Amino acid sequence: MELELFEVLGISLGLGLLVGLQRQYQNSKLAGIRTFPLVTLLGTLSALLSVEYGGWVVAAGFVSITAIVVIGNFLRIKTTVVRVGLTTEVAMLLMFTIGAYLVHGSSTVAIALGATVAVLLQMKGTLHGFVDRIGEKDIRAIMKLVVISMVILPVLPNRTYGPYDVINPHNIWLMVVLIVSISLLGYFAYKAFGGKAGAILGGSLGGLISSTATTVSYARRTKSASANTMLAALVILIASTIAFVRILLEVTVVAPDILGIVAPPFIAMFLLMTVIAGVAYIFKGNNGERMPEQGNPAQLKVALVFGLVYGVVIFASAAAKDFLGEEGLYIVGILSGLTNVDAITLSTARLMTSGNIDLHNGWRVILIGALSNIAFKIVLAGFLGSRSLFAKIALLLGLVLIGGIAILWLWPEELDLLTEWF
Incomplete structure (x- = not known):
């Protein structure tokens, strides 16, 4: 005692x-x-x-x-x-x-x-400096997150609807809160460091906010004759790499029990992309470019669109499994990945924890969605960027696609090394 x-x-x-x-x-x-x-x-x-x-x-x-x-x-x-x-x-x-x-x-x-x-x-100086740097738009972003998480979420019914009994308004909006919070965290990190962000930090912040939006921003910049296309390609690659960290973060939050199954192949993808980014970094050069201005992710319209997409994806996943079997989920993963990887990640993780999808098929659905999104970024770079950027992105992200397909094809189902750790 x-x-x-x-x-x-x-x-x-x-x-x-x-x-x-x-x-x-x-x-x-x-x-x-x-x-x-x-x-x-x-x-x-x-x-x-x-x-x-x-x-x-x-x-x-x-x-x-x-x-x-x-x-x-x-x-x-x-x-x-x-x-x-x-x-x-x-x-x-x-x-x-x-x-x-x-x-x-x-x-x-x-x-x-x-x-x-x-x-x-x-942190007095840091916090005061941060408040001095943010404007009215950023204060509104914080207030909108409060509305999304503390006003709307509590009043939504926590029960399922629909023919497949998978549409739960409370759970759908909870995923909205999660995604908006992650994106807003990246946005405020950009507000604090964006002006000084180099390629690595710029790509990392872009991946937290939105890797697709980062691709669009940097691709458009390469239309300028003075743009460093290798630097833009590297930032896009790093943002896409951080997107895989974001996937693991989302799974950790909504379905920690399945992380031992999901984490190993996604860590392998992350390491592959890190190696490719490391090689690209050697050739990037530097012309002092600043990170493009990032849009505020805490918009109610954006939240509603994501909630709608998430609801459609989780319903489509249940319907695809009913009509086509679990293989039909791959089609949903491809189509969803073209618009939003977060939606297919969260919906599939939920279905995996409930036992509606085989665990080893589930992580493949998520990875297919992520690879579909990477292919979409190659297309975006071709339409919005310069020919030089398209060539570099096609090479870098093309290697990522090849590696991802190899993991889908060759990854042994019995490999579950991290189960005891999670």
Whole structure:
């Protein structure tokens, strides 16, 4: 019992020191490396005493810390003209609460919360700079995500409809929230780094936002005589490579139980594309091109279109299996991949977890959809880009298609090396 008690007190002290170190480094006048450990330990001891004497001890401790903060700020106002923010004050109250939570809650959660407080305090400049860089359009994007995830999603019925009993409005919109969130994450990463993005970062951000949109943007740029077509081809290839990471992320979120089956062939595809991209990187050159302006992915119209596509794909998958057997799903994968790989990935993963599709056929349906999308990008490059870009994209993505077809054809069904890991 004493060992556990000292462990709790040690964690409390460590978290207080961590946050106090950061505040001391930032020259906080109110509290620093000595005060924060004392505040956190006070919270922990108050919670320990509350076991014997009741919860009023914690409440009294919280009120006492609040009074100290108020008095400290009053004295500072009397002695200085400049008024700083309330960050340190709030951090003190929060660390007191985290110290108290350590006694009755999870130490892992408390450590995560304490580390988060320290990181947030340290990232003041980065966060303020990010807010300064975003505009009204970006604030609207965040609000639209809130509407999509917290207003629309809760009111949708969580039951299935239709002849195949697969259309669930709540689940469909949940997939919309997932895809919009991933795309918005990439979009804000672009807002933070887009102006400085080189080929690797530009392609990676493009893959998170939309690899197809990235293909269109860079293909159009190559119509200019000064455009670096090898650089454009590399960015498109990297965006397509990250799209496979995005597929694995989506499967991890919606169907983690099947990741052991899905991951190995897709990791093989990722490694193949990484090698091809590495060779292309050697020949890319550099003319200082900036990443093209990215569209805001959190549009309600975009969300509705994806929801419609996802619903059609999951219904078409069930119908194709009914009329044509599981082989009919390959046709759905090809057609869906021309428009949206996310839809075929999420719908197939759902059907795999429910047992409606054989696991080894399921990952092949997803891969066929991804390869169909890559073939579509070659066509886009030919129509929208220069002849030089088309030649390079046809070679690079053509090698990817050959490798993908080989994996479809030769991958052994009994190979399931990652099942124990996931």
